[in-house]
Amino acid sequence: MRGFLLAIASCFLPCAVAAQNTLTIAAQSAPTAMDPHFHRANSNNAILRQIFDPLVDFDNDGRIVPRLAESWRAVDDLTWEFRLREGVRFHDGTPLKAEDIAFSFARLPLVPNSPGSFASTVRTVKSVDILDDRTIRIVTSEPTPFLDAELTAVMILSRQLHENATTADFNNGRAMIGTGAYRHVSYEQGNRLEVEKNRGFWGDKAPWDRVQIRFVSSPGSRVAALLSGDVDLIDGVPTQDVARLDADPRIEIFSTESNGTAYLFPDTARDQAPFITDREGRPLARNPLRDVRVRRALSMSMNRQGIVDRLLAGQGRAAEQFASPVAIGRIPDQAPIPYDVARARALLAEAGYPDGFRMTLHGPNGWFPGDTEVLQAIAQGFTRIGVETRVEVLPTATFFSRATNRDFAMFMTTYASNLAAITLQQVLATRNPETRMGPFNRQHYSNPRMDEALLEAMQTMDETKRNALTAEAMRIAIDDVGVIPIFYPKAIWAGLKARVSYDPSPAWYTNALFAAPVDAGRAN
Known part of the structure; x- marks a missing residue:
């Protein structure tokens, strides 16, 4: 018995740290597929942004910010230049190359059975010219003032890794290799997704070692899971429950005007x-x-x-x-x-x-x-x-x-x-x-x-x-x-006040990129 208690004592601190670094989310909508080019839907975009990156993205204040591109500019009315970050690698170590941008653009209209294609985002792109390993010029067929905004929707894949990948390959996990802050671990269709920290990520390191996202369509079940402490964060908070949850000292509401x-x-x-x-x-x-x-x-x-x-x-x-x-x-x-x-x-x-x-x-x-x-x-x-x-x-x-x-x-x-x-x-x-x-x-x-x-x-x-x-x-x-x-609609999340804070996304994106662990001192 003494040995058993000592084992528990020795495990307590590291086990507690591990638990603290796992985020569990109950999300309302499951993705229709894991292929980042299959369906331009918020539920897909939100989930997959943890694993894959676009060149640029909108932040939660509506500004376009750098992602895989560290800088970009309109050279003239028909030409845009993007400078890629140095040293970016996919999760398996494959380096990001300028040719991957052209490959990703070309793949968009070729994804079969798409219920909402991404192809319109590059509809005016005439060519992608590679100036050097990190610099590309995108030439358009007509003036395209929204090109950088359009490209926020396009997640970048690798020609080397994904040239022959099908939507089924993404769904079964074989092709789930991106450049994002989290690496794919497992996916049960319509049930749950698990990802882990990408320790080779090009940007700020993710605060969560592991993230579990459960897809729970029932609003009552999501609320019940939060109140029981079974999950840390839920989205799609039933509007009639907002006031009740907000009054609960254990719960914090995160909301914003949606786009x-x-x-x-x-x-x-x-x-x-x-x-x-x-x-x-x-x-x-x-x-x-x-x-x-x-x-x-x-x-x-x-x-x-x-x-x-x-x-x-x-x-x-x-x-x-x-x-x-x-x-x-x-x-x-x-x-x-x-x-x-x-x-x-x-x-x-x-x-x-x-x-x-x-x-x-x-x-x-x-x-x-x-x-x-x-x-x-x-x-x-x-x-x-x-x-x-x-x-x-x-x-x-x-x-x-x-x-x-x-x-x-x-x-x-x-x-x-x-x-x-x-x-x-x-x-x-x-x-x-x-x-x-x-x-x-x-x-x-x-x-x-x-x-x-x-x-x-x-x-x-x-x-x-x-x-x-x-x-x-x-x-x-x-x-x-x-x-x-x-x-x-207003976009609303609810989380355990002692566990997580959330930067609410006007695009209704629910993922670990906007979630941060709550400092123990602040929680108390």
């Missing part, structure tokens, strides 16, 4: 849309969502402020345009979208639907806190004006696959960007695989007037003129109700 918008995307492109019938269940002769009056009526039926106040407990802001308040280039001082049931009914009647119609509204389950409740509230508003609406929610991977296949008449999702022009270019620009415009335009919306203003904005190097053109494009899109903005 995202929750919105509805109606099918305006097809004469016949799925999940729409008359009130008797018979097919309609024409898709009613093609009529702007119907779309305006649906938008007016939504009590946005009521959704924010009652369903989100004030943890958000009613949307009046597509880009969030933190996005650059949005419309300044845009008037709120009116909530007017009587006018909405009149618009339906003007459009030829005095008796309304039936529709199913789709959305992902567990994408953001309260998403199903928000869908139900919207459906009630639609039904109130005569559009009898039912709700169907799906697991995120299934939902996004079906949305990309155009299986829905109207669906709810979110989009996040620090730039209003990029939001429009990704979601509402006329979809064109050749020019890589509109990769997230899943409903194939098209408005030539908006395209014209947006394309001019995206080629204008003068910031003042560019922002004015972006705002013009936004006005056209909102007036045409190409999408129906609902609200701007």
